[in-house]
Amino acid sequence: MRDTGADFISAPTRLYQSVGLALLQRIHRGIYSPDRRLPSERVLADQFKVSRPVMREALIALEVTGNLIARQGGGYDVARQERAVPGEWIEGRRIFEGEIVAIAAIEIDARQIKRLEAMTSEMEADKEDYYRVNVLDRQFHLEIAQATGNAAISRLVERLWRIRSVCAECCTAQIRGGARVTETRVHEHRAILGSLREGDPLAARRAMHSHFDGVALTIAEYGAVALGD
Known part of the structure; x- marks a missing residue:
């Protein structure tokens, strides 16, 4: 090969x-x-x-x-490849994390907001570093899950991220898209953060749905895995 x-x-x-x-x-x-x-x-x-x-x-x-x-x-x-059809994985996260962020908008505190702000700024600063971007992206979503105060929700989001880390199409899209894709994700994260800062569950849900719509477009554009000859 x-x-x-x-x-x-x-x-x-x-x-x-x-x-x-x-x-x-x-x-x-x-x-x-x-x-x-x-x-x-x-x-x-x-x-x-x-x-x-x-x-x-x-x-x-x-x-x-x-x-x-x-x-x-x-x-x-x-790591074992937990194969997931990217469309199904994104749809699942869109549904689950849309509701999770709506709860977080009510429960989140000032310290968690500051941590999310720091993660988003770091992600923007390190946009050329594939590994660091992935770590910060994961932390951002886990911080939102933890803001609900529900350990089961946090475990669910952690599980979904483990699937994402070995999803060939997801990793390929991030690699191919590079800093341009990261800039889009940062913009989406800032929209989510803004709604959390305002304590607006409806806006938070819309922002998270828009985020995953963007992820779906990125995978469709960049996520094809070349198998070689």
Whole structure:
């Protein structure tokens, strides 16, 4: 199978990002699968022709985003791919998180608003960093879930994010769209944040629905996964 991993990497600013994204594409293509251990750091560094410290940074980044699982005693396993039809996954999140944010608009406090503001600003500042953007995006949605004060809701949103982290189409769309997609997500997050700040459940629900409509458009435009020859 020919690997064309560089085809859709959107000019990462650091070498470890480029290496990690190329490795992520191989995972999505099934070259590295959950039923076998990932090659060692040394072997991967040789394959990608980079130093071991660079390879180590790439592996840690993919662990943080949920694509890899650290093994006790060293090494990594590929996270199991919880296959979800992107349209169904987005529709589910649109329904659930639309109601969650409406509850949060009533229950949220000033400290949580400040944390959401900080996350949104950081996301905008780090828009070129695929890994950091994913971490901040996840934190934003989890903070809203936690604002409801309902642990079951928080666990549900966490579960939905685990599915997103191994969704090939979702990751591919973010990689291909790069900073342009991140700018759109930041704009949507600011609309959600504004409605939470106003304590307006109806506006919060509309803003969250609009956010997921935007996510659906992004995946439709950028999310096709190339399988190679």
